[in-house]
Amino acid sequence: MQHVSAVRxxxxxxxxxxxxxxxxxxxxxxxxxxxxxxxxxxxxxxFLGVFFYSVYRxxxxxxxxxxxxxxxxxAWDITNFVWWVGIGHAGTLISAVLLLFRQKWRSSxxxxxxxxxxxxxxxAAMFPVxxxxxxxxxxxxxxxxxxxxxxxxxxxxxxxxxxxxISTYFTVSLVFWYIGLIPDFxxxxxxxxxxxAKFSYSMLSFGWKGSAKAWSRYETVSLILAGVSTPxxxxxxxxxxxDFATSVVPGWHTTIFPPYFVAGAIFSGFAMVLTLMLITRxxxxxxxxxxxxxxxxxxxxxxxxxxxxxxxxxTEFFIAWYSQVEFEQYAFINRATGPYWWAYASxxxxxxxxxxxxxxxxxxxxxxxxxILSIIVNIGMWFERFVIIVTSLHRDYLPSSWAMFSPSxxxxxxxxxxxxxxxxxxxxxxxxxxxxxxAEVKTIxxxxxxxxxxxxxxxxxxxxxPQPAIGAPxxxxxxxxxxx
Amino acid sequence: MTKRFxxxxxxxxxxxxxxxxxxxxxxxKIYDVFSPYPVHGIDDALxxxxxxxxxxxxxxxxxxxxxxxxxxxxxxxxxxxMIIGGKPHIALPAFIPxxxxxxxxxxxxxxxxxxxxxxxxxxxxxxxxMDVRATDDKFVMAIELDETSSQFSRLTQLLRENGASxxxxxxxxxx
Numbered sequence: 001m002q003h004v005s006a007v008r009x010x011x012x013x014x015x016x017x018x019x020x021x022x023x024x025x026x027x028x029x030x031x032x033x034x035x036x037x038x039x040x041x042x043x044x045x046x047f048l049g050v051f052f053y054s055v056y057r058x059x060x061x062x063x064x065x066x067x068x069x070x071x072x073x074x075a076w077d078i079t080n081f082v083w084w085v086g087i088g089h090a091g092t093l094i095s096a097v098l099l100l101f102r103q104k105w106r107s108s109x110x111x112x113x114x115x116x117x118x119x120x121x122x123x124a125a126m127f128p129v130x131x132x133x134x135x136x137x138x139x140x141x142x143x144x145x146x147x148x149x150x151x152x153x154x155x156x157x158x159x160x161x162x163x164x165x166i167s168t169y170f171t172v173s174l175v176f177w178y179i180g181l182i183p184d185f186x187x188x189x190x191x192x193x194x195x196x197a198k199f200s201y202s203m204l205s206f207g208w209k210g211s212a213k214a215w216s217r218y219e220t221v222s223l224i225l226a227g228v229s230t231p232x233x234x235x236x237x238x239x240x241x242x243d244f245a246t247s248v249v250p251g252w253h254t255t256i257f258p259p260y261f262v263a264g265a266i267f268s269g270f271a272m273v274l275t276l277m278l279i280t281r282x283x284x285x286x287x288x289x290x291x292x293x294x295x296x297x298x299x300x301x302x303x304x305x306x307x308x309x310x311x312x313x314x315t316e317f318f319i320a321w322y323s324q325v326e327f328e329q330y331a332f333i334n335r336a337t338g339p340y341w342w343a344y345a346s347x348x349x350x351x352x353x354x355x356x357x358x359x360x361x362x363x364x365x366x367x368x369x370x371x372i373l374s375i376i377v378n379i380g381m382w383f384e385r386f387v388i389i390v391t392s393l394h395r396d397y398l399p400s401s402w403a404m405f406s407p408s409x410x411x412x413x414x415x416x417x418x419x420x421x422x423x424x425x426x427x428x429x430x431x432x433x434x435x436x437x438x439a440e441v442k443t444i445x446x447x448x449x450x451x452x453x454x455x456x457x458x459x460x461x462x463x464x465x466p467q468p469a470i471g472a473p474x475x476x477x478x479x480x481x482x483x484x
Numbered sequence: 485m486t487k488r489f490x491x492x493x494x495x496x497x498x499x500x501x502x503x504x505x506x507x508x509x510x511x512x513k514i515y516d517v518f519s520p521y522p523v524h525g526i527d528d529a530l531x532x533x534x535x536x537x538x539x540x541x542x543x544x545x546x547x548x549x550x551x552x553x554x555x556x557x558x559x560x561x562x563x564x565x566m567i568i569g570g571k572p573h574i575a576l577p578a579f580i581p582x583x584x585x586x587x588x589x590x591x592x593x594x595x596x597x598x599x600x601x602x603x604x605x606x607x608x609x610x611x612x613x614m615d616v617r618a619t620d621d622k623f624v625m626a627i628e629l630d631e632t633s634s635q636f637s638r639l640t641q642l643l644r645e646n647g648a649s650x651x652x653x654x655x656x657x658x659x
Contacts, residue, residue: 018520018621143559152559156568161581168585172592179596182605183619187520190616199609206605210618212530214603215522220535221599228545228588235588239581442521442621 011105011444014288018442025434025441026188028284030197033431036283041427047420054413055130063133065410072393072405077127078243079385080415083268084124084422085166085240086261086381089233090269091117092173095180096229099222105297107440108289111184112280113273114177115433119425120272121170123418128162130414158242165239169232176225179218182208183439237265244388251331251392254319260312267305267351268381274298274374276426278367280435289436296364302377306355309384313352327397335391339404343387350380486657487628489515490639491614492648494623497523503625503646504529510642515626518618541595548590552583612656629653 016024033041057065068075091113098106129135141163143153153160185205192198208214241261244252274295281290320328335344354376357363363373395402429435494500500523507514508529517526526532560566561574571578600606618624625643629635640651 022520022620143555151564154566154568155556155560155582156571156575156578158581161585164582164585164589168589172588175592175596179599183521186611187619189611190613190619202609202611203607205611206600207608207611208605208619209611209613210518210520212517212519212523212526213532214605215519216527216532217535217537217599217603219522220537221595224538224541224595225592228541228591231584232588235581235584242581439521 010291011293012108012289012441013291016288016445018445021438021441021445022187022191024286024289025184025436025438026191028430029188029432029434030191037427037431040283041424044420044423044427047416048424049420050413051417051421054410054417055126057410058130058414059135063131065408067406067408067411069403069405071396071401071403072390074131074389074393075405076386076407076411076415077131079382079389080418081124081127082240082261082385082389083382084120084127084418085237086265086268086385087272087378088117088120088124088169088173088269089237089262089265090273091115091120092169092176092229092233093266093269094273095176096226096233099226100230104444105294107444108286108291108436109273109277109294109298110440111177111180111433111437112276112430112435114173114180115426115429116269116272116276117173118170118177119422119429121166121173122425123422125166125170126418126421127414158239158246161239162243165236169236172225172229172232176222176229179221179225180437180440181433182206183210183218184434184437186210187438188434234262237262249392249396250325250327251335251388253328254316256312256315256319260309260316263305263308263312264381264384267302267309267355268378270298270302270305271374271377271381274302274370275378278371278374280430284430284435286436289441292365292367295367295370299358299364299370299373302374303355303358306351306358306377310352313348331392331395334395335387338391338395340387340391340394343383343391347380347383347387350376351384354380486655489614489626489654489656490629490636490643491652491654492625492627492643492646493615493617493650493652494625494647495649496647497623499647500623500625501525501529503643503648506646507625507627507642512627512639512642515628516614518614518624518626520619520621520623523623537595537598540598541591544594544598545587545591547594548587549583551590552586553579555586556582614654614656615652626654 012021014020066075066077068077091110094106094113095110098110129138132138141153141160182205185201186208189198189201189205192201238258238261241257245254245257247253277290277298278295281287317332320332323329335341354373357369357373363369390405394405492503494503497519500517500519504514504517504526508531514530517523517530519526527534556579557574565573567573613619614626615622615624625648627639627643629639636653643651
């Protein structure tokens with residue numbers, strides 16, 4: 001029996017039954033890959049090739065292949081690292097924070113968003129590891145006794161905190177994501193026809209049967225994982241921001257960085273979720289699951305975090321002036337008017353001005369405009385990291401060592417390459433894994449048209465042209481069940 | 485060991501919930517209920533006790549915290565003390581991030597391992613299920629049968645009366 005509300009939009013449209021959900025989501029996994037998917041994958045694989053070539057050059061010839069110099073010793077690599085980590089944050093935010101806040105609309109998007117998190121963190125991790133110059137010694141960052149005796153890693157260093165934060169974040173996200181996937185793998189397994197499919201999905205489903213006790217424990221585990229992941233998300237980008245904030249470089253040495261970076265991460269993460277979801281819903285025909293309402297809600301989060309970021313930019317300026325430290329003041333004036341003014345202007349336009357368009361309902365509910373906006377925000381957030389890193393470094397305390405930075409072809413190749421890596425992984429995920437959490441969508445299906453307080457049933461009856469209940473005549477009066 | 489089950493198929497979660505209550509009230513022991521998604525209220529109806537996993541999670545977290553503090557204090561404070569940036573050897577504020585991360589790490593992985601272990605979840609090539617539709621759109625109730633021949637027909641009637649759309653007999657090995 002479906003219920004109708006006059007005050008809330010339906011979470012899943014199209015009057016789906018439980019079986020329809022399984023059918024719609026499994027279709028993609030079971031069907032032969034379509035031509036658009038193949039085309040997208042070949043483009044992604046090309047850029048993956050670019051990635052491997054750039055990694056080969058970097059590792060074989062050393063990071064002299066990059067455009068770094070003595071003054072600007074961090075540039076595109078760490079910009080890309082922070083950008084990718086930021087993108088990852090929306091996934092955990094959707095799966096953990098919105099779960100704790102009982103936001104049911106997260107159900108349709110959390111799976112893909114978490115996958116995005118994992119792939120984004122993989123891309124992010126590439127940069128610091130390659131920046132080491134000798135990536136085969138990367139295990140030195142772990143507290144591992146070295147050959148000289150018991151000389152340990154330095155736990156006072158924010159760069160080491162990063163190691164712990166990123167590895168914890170990656171593994172925790174992976175576990176959270178996989179536990180969510182298990183019941184859906186079981187659904188695919190029980191429908192699978194081919195021997196290989198049956199075998200692989202049996203292995204992947206870990207023998208899940210959906211018994212009541214298992215579901216009870218599953219929900220407990222999900223809730224606790226959400227509870228520990230929520231502060232984890234905030235801590236990861238806070239620690240990334242401390243890489244900068246604990247230094248004495250003017251332009252980095254600011255206490256506003258942790259909240260500002262976290263807001264920026266959510267901002268760029270939601271932009272990336274929107275970009276991916278808008279493509280996914282069209283390619284896989286999931287318009288009934290990822291509705292306009294979902295897009296509008298994500299747009300609103302993007303607007304709020306975008307405004308927080310805008311406030312942070314202004315606060316930084318204010319504090320630089322208010323602190324009366326002339327190095328700080330110079331760093332910020334140099335950012336806005338110095339040789340990298342164009343990067344600063346792009347950042348301000350993309351991150352502060354454009355998201356304000358979301359205030360208009362017409363923009364919020366428009367698919368093409370949202371798509372363009374999400375791309376603009378992604379570009380803007382990349383420039384934000386570039387501005388923070390390069391403009392602060394290129395003119396430090398000592399004018400004699402001032403220098404400019406320009407990226408080498410390998411820098412560009414590595415960045416485009418990680419995009420290739422990301423999209424390759426995402427496309428493979430979308431083909432072989434269920435992109436929408438079936439089990440979770442099924443829980444909201446019965447109350448898909450929300451059964452909250454309906455103050456005007458008559459209006460409600462006309463509001464959404466209610467679906468006739470299964471097995472009931474079309475003219476049956478709307479009934480409310482015990483949850484009302 | 486092979487066991488025989490009476491397997492009732494239900495179309496709706498509310499019907500299932502009522503059926504669980506009525507069948508338990510009739511003195512029949514339910515072996516298990518399988519559903520495509522968590523049915524809320526079924527824990528009470530089936531008499532499933534509240535999971536103690538949160539307590540386990542707390543202890544895993546505390547283990548992680550203790551381990552992280554020991555790791556940092558022992559390594560930088562005792563085993564190889566170094567003065568870094570004029571900070572004391574045991575610079576507790578600087579140890580907070582790693583201590584926090586390891587607390588989360590231990591909680592999450594400890595929970596996941598415990599969940600997989602107590603639930604008996606591990607990769608296996610073949611999964612015996614009561615009814616394949618239990619992971620799609622049907623709610624499945626399984627009742628174990630003993631050797632009396634009339635039991636199945638009595639259970640069929642009971643399940644039908646409580647809204648089962650279909651009752652099957654199923655033999656399962658090692659379930």
